[in-house]
Each structure stands twice: as structure tokens, then as C-alpha cells.
Amino acid sequence: MIKKIFLLITVVFFLSATVFYSKNNSSPKNIILLIGDGMGLGQVSTSVLFSKNDQFKKFYTIGLVNTCSADNLITDSAAGATAYATGYLTNNAAVGQDPQGNNLQTILEIAENKKMSTGLVVTSSITNATPACFYSHVNHRNKEFDIAEQFVHSGVDFVIGGGSDFFIPLAFGGKREDHKNFLDTLSFYGYKVFQDFSEMYESSIIKKVAAILGHNGIAKASDRNYSLGDMTKKAISHLNKNKNGFFLMIEGSQIDWAAHNNDQEYLLQEMNDFNSAIEAALEFARKDGNTLIVITADHETGGMSITSGNIKENKINLGWLTKKHTANLVGIFSYGIGAESFNGIQDNFIIGRKLINYIEPKKSWK
Numbered sequence: 578m579i580k581k582i583f584l585l586i587t588v589v590f591f592l593s594a595t596v597f598y599s600k601n602n603s604s605p606k607n608i609i610l611l612i613g614d615g616m617g618l619g620q621v622s623t624s625v626l627f628s629k630n631d632q633f634k635k636f637y638t639i640g641l642v643n644t645c646s647a648d649n650l651i652t653d654s655a656a657g658a659t660a661y662a663t664g665y666l667t668n669n670a671a672v673g674q675d676p677q678g679n680n681l682q683t684i685l686e687i688a689e690n691k692k693m694s695t696g697l698v699v700t701s702s703i704t705n706a707t708p709a710c711f712y713s714h715v716n717h718r719n720k721e722f723d724i725a726e727q728f729v730h731s732g733v734d735f736v737i738g739g740g741s742d743f744f745i746p747l748a749f750g751g752k753r754e755d756h757k758n759f760l761d762t763l764s765f766y767g768y769k770v771f772q773d774f775s776e777m778y779e780s781s782i783i784k785k786v787a788a789i790l791g792h793n794g795i796a797k798a799s800d801r802n803y804s805l806g807d808m809t810k811k812a813i814s815h816l817n818k819n820k821n822g823f824f825l826m827i828e829g830s831q832i833d834w835a836a837h838n839n840d841q842e843y844l845l846q847e848m849n850d851f852n853s854a855i856e857a858a859l860e861f862a863r864k865d866g867n868t869l870i871v872i873t874a875d876h877e878t879g880g881m882s883i884t885s886g887n888i889k890e891n892k893i894n895l896g897w898l899t900k901k902h903t904a905n906l907v908g909i910f911s912y913g914i915g916a917e918s919f920n921g922i923q924d925n926f927i928i929g930r931k932l933i934n935y936i937e938p939k940k941s942w943k
């Protein structure tokens with residue numbers, strides 16, 4: 578009897594040790610990174626205190642991020658996104674390159690090498706700084722015509738964003754002066770190209786999707802009848818067919834634009850739109866059970882605070898210190914397999930390294 582009990586204890590001990598070991602070493606199959614551009618703790622506070630569809634309260638693994646760039650206390654979106662996309666700090670305005678102009682491999686490129694599916698869903702132009710840092714390499718974010726050309730060759734499986742101006746020539750209503758039509762090239766490369774969200778349909782025959790829904794950014798959340806959450810659902814259902822998993826980056830791009838304008842209504846609507854994307858991602862991750870969700874920001878914009886209001890009457894007044902970015906720490910909220918790595922106060926590029934190491938555990942850092 579004593580022998581049996583001893584055996585049982587030994588088996589239980591080994592089983593629990595195995596579970597503990599595998600938990601610490603397990604990587605998620607899918608990674609969904611949601612970036613609220615310019616979304617500081619003030620912006621998150623508007624959601625937690627006033628939004629009917631707040632999603633941030635659903636997270637229990639929460640940390641803070643230092644957003645400084647290599648050459649500046651106050652980052653721009655290019656250096657901020659490069660830190661998350663590559664795991665390295667760079668100078669403001671650099672896209673997927675280090676301060677010396679060397680290309681840095683991105684998490685999206687690494688995911689492609691691992692035969693994972695990849696996607697980008699943004700409300701800015703797809704050539705704007707944040708998404709560009711995941712698939713392109715240029716020394717200045719303003720080179721959006723070059724970034725569009727690099728997108729065509731990037732191999733990204735699914736994209737929704739604006740930016741037709743950078744893909745099509747003047748004669749066809751775009752802004753390219755080199756007469757190249759990269760929407761045609763995308764079709765040639767096997768993409769199904771959409772220019773209207775309502776026309777997007779799903780088909781198992783379609784391998785790659787490029788939905789370019791505006792000349793530059795896509796319409797503000799208040800001016801369209803589909804949400805960032807609707808776009809997120811389309812992306813996930815397309816990308817989730819791959820047994821190797823997927824990497825998806827979703828950006829609430831216009832949170833930043835609203836904050837640059839110090840425009841309260843615009844900001845609250847863009848935060849609601851971003852909440853719809855978090856909701857869609859969470860719904861998928863809960864069912865899937867093998868997905869990591871990380872929500873953060875590249876920097877804060879506006880020095881925004883809630884200065885007065887009334888929760889019962891749903892009245893809110895925001896105060897602004899600047900029309901530019903600030904160096905305030907931003908929040909990071911994570912859920913799912915590997916979420917615990919994002920606790921505490923960390924530098925932005927460390928977040929990038931941790932995300933990349935979930936896809937390529939052996940990658941070393943110099």
C-alpha cells in the first residue's frame with residue numbers, strides 16, 4: 578500500500594513537472610499584435626471609464642512600455658514600429674532599418690520563412706510608417722512610393738488598408754509619376770484586389786488578398802459602415818487556414834490622427850473602432866486556445882488627460898498638452914499562450930524580441 582502511494586506521488590510529481598515545463602516552453606501557434614497608434618494611458622482610460630464596449634478590462638496581464646527611439650526621447654511611428662517589428666531600436670523616420678541604414682529582418686518576414694500566414698489590417702495607408710515597418714526597408718518614412726513597390730514583393734498574404742495613391746499612376750487617379758500600376762502587378766502575382774469593403778468575399782480559391790480601400794487613409798470610423806473589428810474577422814478567417822499558424826498586425830492608425838488634431842469626438846470614435854478589433858481578436862483567441870494577443874501603442878500623442886466629466890451622464894472632457902507625440906509610457910495588454918512575458922516595465926524593442934522569439938526561438942540578438 579505504502580509502495581502504491583509512493584508510486585502515485587511520484588507519478589503526480591512528474592506529471593505536474595511536465596505540465597510546468599511545457600507551459601514555460603510553449604510558443605503560440607498564432608500571434609495577433611494590435612497597435613493603437615498614439616494610444617497612451619489617457620486614451621485607454623477613456624475606453625475603460627466611458628466606452629460601452631471597453632475590452633481593456635478583460636485583460637489580466639498588463640505592463641508598461643518605454644517608447645524612446647535610438648536618437649530621440651520622443652519616438653515617431655517609424656522608429657516605434659521598427660522596434661516592435663524587428664527587435665532593434667532605430668532613429669526616428671527609419672523604416673525597418675538600423676541607424677546606419679542596414680536592413681533589419683522583420684517578424685513578418687520571419688513568419689513567412691516559417692511558412693506561417695501573414696496579415697496587416699490598418700486604417701492608414703498600408704504604406705504608412707507603422708505597417709511599412711513590418712514588410713519594407715527604407716531610410717525615410719516619406720518614401721511611400723518605394724514602400725508600395727516593396728509591398729508588392731513582400732509576400733504578405735492578407736492586407737486591408739488605404740493607399741491607392743501610392744500604387745496607381747496619375748492617369749488612373751493615383752499619384753505615381755512613374756506610370757507603374759502596382760494594383761495590376763498585385764493581381765498578376767495572384768492577389769485578389771478589392772477597392773470596396775462591401776465587395777470583399779471569401780473563397781478557398783483565393784490565396785492572397787489586398788484590399789486597398791482609400792486614396793490615403795481609409796475613411797474615419799464614423800464615416801464608414803464597417804468596423805476595424807469587421808476587418809479583423811475577415812483577416813483571421815483568411816489567415817487561420819494555415820496549419821503553421823499566422824502573424825497578424827492590426828493598427829488603429831487614426832487614434833494618432835485624432836490626437837494630433839486634439840479632436841475629442843474623433844478620438845473616442847477611433848478608440849471604439851479599436852475596441853471592436855480587440856473584441857474580434859479575443860473571441861477568436863478564446864476559442865482557438867493557441868493564440869497570443871498583444872495590444873500596445875508605439876507612443877502617446879497629445880499629452881491627453883481626462884480633465885472633467887461625469888460617468889453617470891457619460892460626459893467626458895479631454896485636455897491636451899501638445900499636438901505632437903510625448904514620451905509617456907504606454908500600456909501593454911496580453912492574453913493567451915506566452916502572455917506572461919509582457920508583464921512589468923520594458924523597452925519597446927524588448928517586446929519585439931520576445932514576439933520574434935516565439936516564432937524563431939533560436940534567433941540571437943546583437
Ligand SMILES: [Zn+2]
Pocket residue numbers: 615654833834837878902
Ligand atoms: Zn503621430
